[in-house]
Amino acid sequence: MLKKTRVALVISAGFLLNACSKQPEQTQSNKVDTVETATVQNPFFQQWNTPFGAPPFDEIETKHFLPAFEKAIAEHNKEIAAIVNNEQPANFDNTIAEMELAGALLSRISGVFFNLASTESNDEMQALQRKVSGMLTRHRNETRMNEGLYKRVATVYKQRNSNDSNSEQIRKAELNSEQIRLLDRIHRSFVHTGANLAPEQRADLATINERIAALATEFGQNALNDSRAFKLVLEESDLAGLSTAQRDAAAAAAAARDLSGKYVITLNRASVEPFLQFSERRDLREQAFNGWAKRGDNDNEFDNKAIIAEMVELRAKRAQLLGYKHHSEYVLSNAMAGKPETAMDLLLKVWEPAVAKAEQEREWIKDIMVKEGATHELEPWDWRFYAEKVRKDKFNLDQGEIAEYFELENMLEAKFYVANRLFGLTFEERNDIPVYNPVVRVWEVKDSTGKSIGLFFGDYYARSTKQSGAWMSAFRNQQKLAGDVKPLIVNNMNLNKPAEGEATLMSYSDAVTLFHEFGHALHGLLSNVTYPTLAGTSVPRDWVEFPAQLFEHFIAQPEMLKKFALHHKTSKPMSAALLTRIKQASTFNQGFATVEFTASALVDMAYHQMSEVKNLDVRDFENTVLSSYGKPEEIIMRHRSTHFGHIFAGGYSSAYYAYMWSEILDADGFDAFIEKKNIFDKETAERLYKFIYSRGDTLDYFEAYEGFRGRKPTTDALLRNRGLD
Template identity: 40%
Template sequence: MAHSNPLLESFNTPFGVPPFAEIKLEHYKPGIEKLIEKSRSEIEVIANQTEAPSFENTIVSLERGGRDLDQAAEVFFNLNSAETSDEMQALANELSPMLTEFSNEIMQNTALFERVKSIYDNQANFTLDKEDQMLLRKTYLGFVRSGANLNEEDKKKYRELSNALAMASLKFGENVLAETNSYELLLQNPDDLKGLPDGAIDAAALAAEEKGHKGMWLFTLQAPSFLPFMEYAENRELREKMYKAYMSKAYKGDDLDNQEKVKEIVRLRFEMAKVLGYNTYADYVLEERMAEKPEKVKDFLNDLLKKAWPKAKEEVEELKAYIKKLGDNIALERWDWAFYSQKLKNEKYQLDDEMLRPYFQMEKAVDGIFEVAKKLYGLTFKKNNNIPVYHKDVQAYEVLDESGKHISVFYADFFPRAGKRGGAWMTSYRGQWKTDTDHRPVVSIVCNFTPPTASKPSLLTYNEVETLFHEFGHALHGMLADGKYNSLSGTSVYWDFVELPSQILENWLMEKECLDLFASHYQTGESIPEDLIEKIKASSNYHEAYQTLRQLSFGLMDMAWHSLTEENIEISDVASFEQDAMKQTELFKPIPGTCMSTQFSHIFQGGYAAGYYSYKWAEVLDADAFSVFKSKGLFDHTTAKSFRDNILSKGGSEHPMELYKRFRGQEPTVDALLERSGLK
């Protein structure tokens, strides 16, 4: 008897979440192949029906179709990021082109596009609300931007380019993950640990023991290991070694090198934009963004650069003077920055990461963020062990609103492991939409926080708590979605708007009223002292200009890669191209053998191509929006309700600027950001 495939059946689980334990590697390929066939016949029915094209029988049918396929693909690709293996990565290389090919087949189906176009051209004849209009616009543009208007030869070319692009991005990410996982700094001499906090030493001893090196200490390029090392290790040679290892990921001329991949991805993107009639890939991307045009993005970044540069220069000079004052006879290099910056911060504000850690036990910080969500939006998070998870470290929660109604399932996955890519992200296993019933979302956040050790629970740095708040802000955007259509709900918004819900939540972390909810000493239970909160506030702009320049350098480099035209698309050297793009932001001279582009997963693997500027763009929005909470009250019910109703629940159902103005009463200005960053 043939075994059944869980991907082809309804998920018989609490809230219909994926039955992770039942889904085996061998289920994905046959399951996805079958679901592609099923979706293909659904598309044929829509495209070839005899009824005249209407919004319902074409646009809505298209929106509702292929749901099972989407679900299976979501499970697979989410796990390929959070819990992968060599076998899974090999499978991704088979499935990715298959799905891209099928998506292209739909988007270039002539009969289908003719129906969509006829509705789009005659929309005045249909009764459509704003959400319907947005779905129609997005559907029509989706076809056009995927080559539906092209002749047969160009359609074929577009298909080939997008297939090649999917494969190249996948390989880029695999190389970065392999490089991150393979580097080990194994120390035997206790003197080499000088300056490092106990927590970092314990974690390194544990890591070494797990690899069979008992009595030694192992440091890696995973953030919880790398960052404390760069901030506290007194051994300068080792800091240099770690820094260079980190900054040379996928840039060593070996089989994990990404230089040719970068060139290939950039060229493929350019070719794709050209086929579709755009000047550059950035022009193509920004058509569907708040920023609209590459010139506007570059002006925005350069304007901030002008404002931040003098202050950043001052910050570097101050650190050089401080090093001199300490009597350390060195020229300040990049691998010294975090170390001396932390030391000076401690001296200026009597504050460093290690003083705050005991007050940020991870479980309490999670309870704290839940409490914030309750005070703002009336949500309750109930841990539910009956909800299947994909790894023993993952916690599953049921989310309820103030009336006890089910809102969402929420997964939290916090610690690093070999099968998980670096960084932190929010994702979903199911979106939200409405038919006769309201289909509620399944949302997840994945992070790489400091794990517990034998002697201590997981104690987070302030930055890690900030990351938790950030990703949870994205999660709220997903969980509170309240739209008719999945493709417009939750985080399905313009890319330069998507960081507003995440970044605004970070602001609460600076406020006593919020910290008092959860920041208490993990041993004594005493609340975080008032003077520490004052120090957090006072030091909040510490080296802000330097950090701003770093963000701007990535934004400018991203725009440079994606603004290439026919004349200059042939790049001979990745590192010198990158240095050229970033030079006006550089406070240090470039270090031979290092390169950011070859490991910059955000733009070469994730969705931030020609979009990295959106972090800064959204900072303008979040500072401006938070100023309302500041003046009305941190947990003011009316303000929170307005933010939920106009922004969080609306997703991409209307143009983001319209939503923003409805909440704020006006367009945002850069003033609140400059003030908050101390750059005014």
């Protein structure tokens, strides 16, 4: 099943040049403009004497961020000016490497701020985020459109392949493969952001970029606030069909809102999806479903439709300013797919068999409805409920029964076990690392020699201040240019927090998500590159999902389920019979899942393949696009446009297809272990580390895949795994 993720999306706006996270020198001057910027009072201007130089969250307050950003931007401007004004001819060391080292303070602040903005949001943080977003966008524009800086970058770029041995300057430009990769990426980034445009065009582009950034921030905040405003308050009599664990989670959600004796369903996926699957109250399912589907589309102060229309129009204008036909062409020029046609070919190849399978699933559902005497039509809020009945009828499989075996602590142990078997990693929980919320946990990660390679933060529970979904990001990324800088990686999920003393149970889907995000985390933790711009997950969207989706496969393996899927009360493993039923039902409802995902991807591509955008009506646009493809009426987009944060608040615009693209790679790639008849085959794991998890963006992606797999990928495994072959 496809999972929502944010791979450093939240923090990407702050890392203007992917600057290193080297601790900045403590400021020596006591001359400050305000009391707030005094070194003694602002922890961002201090050396962090914490283990691993982790952020001192117990000292950081919201009021520290704005003066810190102002100072960091000023410092970065001085560093850029020093590069531009260097009297020595431009070369890799005095231009590209110095750019990589510049902005250490800005990187440090951004890593903290944008993570907290998505997990500890409140009115003050949201107002600050809107202000900071504009500041950083203007700063990025000024940096990327700096003619002097671009001139030096272009000079080094022209020298990169020269064989003129008569020139000492050219000889200095002889670069290794990682340096050439970095130079190509930085030069492309300048061109991609308008550095070679005429002055008046650069001014127009800067205005567009700043407006898009402001709209993206507003979109994300609206989606969060509209979700937070909804709550379905239930009485004891409203709980028919819900398991004890689901009732306890709803009671805990009510208690957190001072609604003692009540039960609350929220729009967090871990709350609303099980309710839609199991609640016998059709009227309440409809309320929950409509609340979920209409986030950001309620014609209120948090409505996102006008934001979408403006953003799509601005993206089209920006692409054309830069010489592209439309935004999709602009985005995919720097992706594995290369062009929109390639992405569309993949989506349409999957769409037709997915619709056919969904239609078969619909007939099974209607049969069950007839058998139960239902007289109403099948509606979107009915699908999950009746699909569970079909699953139980055809496969004797109850998702509620399965959830009894997926307890958070066991699943944490399971993912650490896989990381140890594959890569020799060990995880030691630390209680001396500052955290930003009491529920956050931290582990020190060590390699097979016992050497520490970084810290892993786990933030697994939903709360009203936290954005929905699941994602990986970083407080600091790995690099070696400024020394042995170790990564500080964080995983976020939105599980229901249980009542005090109760186990945290999750669905099988949640367990897969847990493994997915940890795959991203390992991509960041195992990064072994020199330059921060190329580190970890700093790769195109249609490559970054591959390591995460490949890691998902491990929790589905029988030997893993036998070892870690233990009943939360008896600690007994799943029976052989239950494992068999799970395997038999593995492709059930995959027509539904594939249609809802692909529908979102098709709408994303449709928005961003428009060259001219006028008077865009979001609801009508969705309906028109999906009707043209013959989408079943009972299935909606996985993410309707008005809360589609991937493409309107994150980095996946015209790239949501990337999950499906990566599924080709992960399905085919995991077969490398299956073919060895050992899911922890040492040789295969070593290639996985060498060519995938440790490489960041230092190797061509097709070359990296073939290095791991020994051949090009095929779509056979993807179609087989989804039951679409």
